[in-house]
Amino acid sequence: MLLITGTSGGLGSLIARRLADHPDATDRPDVRFGTRAPDGPGQVRVDFDDPASLDFTGVDTLLLISAGYGEDDQVIARHGAAVSAAKRDGVRHIVYTSLTGAGDHLPYALAHRWTERRLRGSGLAWTVLRNGLYAELLAALAAPGPDGVITAPLGGGRLAAVAREDLAEVAVRVALAPRAHAGQVYELVGERPLGGAELASAVGARYAPGSLAQARSALSGPEAAPFQPPMLVATYSAIASGFLDAPDTGTLRRLLGRPPRPALEVYAATAALPGTDGV
Numbered sequence: 001m002l003l004i005t006g007t008s009g010g011l012g013s014l015i016a017r018r019l020a021d022h023p024d025a026t027d028r029p030d031v032r033f034g035t036r037a038p039d040g041p042g043q044v045r046v047d048f049d050d051p052a053s054l055d056f057t058g059v060d061t062l063l064l065i066s067a068g069y070g071e072d073d074q075v076i077a078r079h080g081a082a083v084s085a086a087k088r089d090g091v092r093h094i095v096y097t098s099l100t101g102a103g104d105h106l107p108y109a110l111a112h113r114w115t116e117r118r119l120r121g122s123g124l125a126w127t128v129l130r131n132g133l134y135a136e137l138l139a140a141l142a143a144p145g146p147d148g149v150i151t152a153p154l155g156g157g158r159l160a161a162v163a164r165e166d167l168a169e170v171a172v173r174v175a176l177a178p179r180a181h182a183g184q185v186y187e188l189v190g191e192r193p194l195g196g197a198e199l200a201s202a203v204g205a206r207y208a209p210g211s212l213a214q215a216r217s218a219l220s221g222p223e224a225a226p227f228q229p230p231m232l233v234a235t236y237s238a239i240a241s242g243f244l245d246a247p248d249t250g251t252l253r254r255l256l257g258r259p260p261r262p263a264l265e266v267y268a269a270t271a272a273l274p275g276t277d278g279v
Contacts, residue, residue, distance in 0.1 A: 006065030132189030
């Protein structure tokens with residue numbers, strides 16, 4: 001059995017959709033989708049915040065989608081519970097969606113590196129997919145305002161953003177043939193780093209970067225979780241300082257078996273100016 005966790009939203013839902021449509025999965029009735037509140041065929045309850053409930057009996061391959069929304073101790077506890085349950089219940093291989101190595105400067109990297117270390121010491125076969133930051137995330141972080149100005153504090157920095165759909169496709173390909181990828185750590189980032197001026201040009205906006213302090217203030221609304229503003233400000237800072245601009249050297253293209261989606265097009269389609277239809 002192949003079990004994919006975290007399929008209720010984000011990357012996990014894209015992976016579930018792609019796996020359901022994948023030609024190699026048409027004769028695989030042993031695919032299950034883990035979610036906290038299962039409500040459809042093929043879905044099972046997987047809640048990492050309730051470790052006693054985890055049951056991976058019969059699972060051969062576990063595609064562990066990072067449960068990274070939270071403070072480090074919470075994320076580490078979730079991932080640790082998942083790996084422990086997998087080892088206890090006889091899972092043979094874990095495929096984990098981690099964070100690109102260039103992201104070590106980001107505050108949310110620690111839980112990913114802890115999980116990678118836990119996998120290496122687990123005695124299980126494993127594959128680590130070190131995902132770059134999404135082009136869709138860049139669209140949220142650097143969207144033009146109502147005045148048509150992008151004020152995201154990216155400075156002169158660039159980001160090797162990657163389309164989330166491509167990362168989902170790679171995860172499906174690896175999870176369906178895990179033995180061919182055992183012990184591998186794949187760096188999955190975009191082929192063309194993007195800067196603020198390019199983003200603005202793609203959506204007919206103007207780039208006038210603000211300061212990190214201004215960004216922190218804008219992000220610190222009552223609806224924001226306490227960990228979110230420093231996490232996002234650190235992301236801006238890492239981009240502006242040039243730590244996330246190293247492009248892919250062919251790994252993503254090789255695993256996809258085709259050229260990656262252009263991240264600039266994904267950004268433009270997601271972050272179009274208000275009142276426009278995008279590019």
